Amino acid sequence: MSAIKFLLLGLSLSIGVTPVFAADEALLSPKISQRHLIIEPQLNLAGKSNPIQVALTLDACSGDIDHRILDVLVQEKIPATLFVTARWLRRNQAAIEVLKAHPDLFAIENHGAEHVPAITELKTMYGIPTAGTPAAIEAEVKGGAAKITEIFGRQPQWYRDATARYSTDAVRQIEGMGYKIAGYSLNGDRGASLPAATVARRISYAKDGDVIISHINQPKRASGAGVAEGIVALKKKGVQFRLLKDMPARAAPNVVSETMPHHESISQKSNKTPSKISTKATEPETVTAPAQ
Numbered sequence: 678m679s680a681i682k683f684l685l686l687g688l689s690l691s692i693g694v695t696p697v698f699a700a701d702e703a704l705l706s707p708k709i710s711q712r713h714l715i716i717e718p719q720l721n722l723a724g725k726s727n728p729i730q731v732a733l734t735l736d737a738c739s740g741d742i743d744h745r746i747l748d749v750l751v752q753e754k755i756p757a758t759l760f761v762t763a764r765w766l767r768r769n770q771a772a773i774e775v776l777k778a779h780p781d782l783f784a785i786e787n788h789g790a791e792h793v794p795a796i797t798e799l800k801t802m803y804g805i806p807t808a809g810t811p812a813a814i815e816a817e818v819k820g821g822a823a824k825i826t827e828i829f830g831r832q833p834q835w836y837r838d839a840t841a842r843y844s845t846d847a848v849r850q851i852e853g854m855g856y857k858i859a860g861y862s863l864n865g866d867r868g869a870s871l872p873a874a875t876v877a878r879r880i881s882y883a884k885d886g887d888v889i890i891s892h893i894n895q896p897k898r899a900s901g902a903g904v905a906e907g908i909v910a911l912k913k914k915g916v917q918f919r920l921l922k923d924m925p926a927r928a929a930p931n932v933v934s935e936t937m938p939h940h941e942s943i944s945q946k947s948n949k950t951p952s953k954i955s956t957k958a959t960e961p962e963t964v965t966a967p968a969q
């Protein structure tokens with residue numbers, strides 16, 4: 678550890694701020710190749726466990742709170758990591774009070790200020806306009822963190838952007854800001870788009886180490902009932918729920934598309950859709966609900 682790093686760590690500890698991760702702890706940056714353009718990182722809890730352990734992560738992009746899920750989490754004492762935007766926090770005061778009343782159950786992490794994809798290379802992802810520039814990504818990440826710190830008095834450690842897809846420069850940038858990128862391994866509700874029974878079945882099949890993603894901001898969609906049913910089924914099976922912040926994790930880049938050939942200029946790149954982008958990118962389902 679360099680003297681400056683040691684000094685900064687000591688300084689941050691002395692003023693009670695969570696120290697940022699050292700750059701060499703980044704989960705993804707060392708695994709990204711220059712050829713990669715867009716990645717949708719996979720994340721699992723590290724190691725093996727018996728009974729099995731999973732991490733439940735729930736996104737609050739915009740919209741409201743889904744009490745079918747929140748009430749079950751509280752009643753059943755099931756811990757969950759919530760990825761919230763500043764936008765969602767501004768309009769869900771009652772839910773915030775519930776979250777604050779159960780700090781042992783809920784870890785609040787960063788889903789950005791305004792639900793903007795951390796992508797510079799493409800103009801849209803799933804139809805949502807991307808950040809486009811490193812400055813916009815920085816504003817999105819810092820805006821989300823500032824609101825969480827203001828309300829919960831804690832600096833988030835994990836970041837998940839609007840679509841769980843990232844351009845690789847954005848991954849390096851966000852990890853350089855001290856975050857771990859929150860991928861997932863089990864998509865429970867596909868952007869709150871699936872029927873309840875399907876969601877319940879998918880979640881109830883979780884394997885050891887799975888990081889489950891679903892949504893807690895769509896009380897009018899059928900999916901939420903399935904999330905509640907699925908997590909209760911897991912608990913009945915003896916599955917242990919863990920918070921991301923408490924667990925070692927392992928990540929893989931999961932490349933969605935690769936970069937343009939090197940002879941193409943940046944200006945050409947910006948005017949073309951990458952030829953190798955997978956059909957997966959044009960599926961209507963989004964990882965996160967794009968309820969704007």
Ligand SMILES: [Zn+2]
Nearest residue numbers: 736738839965
């Ligand atoms: Zn979202």
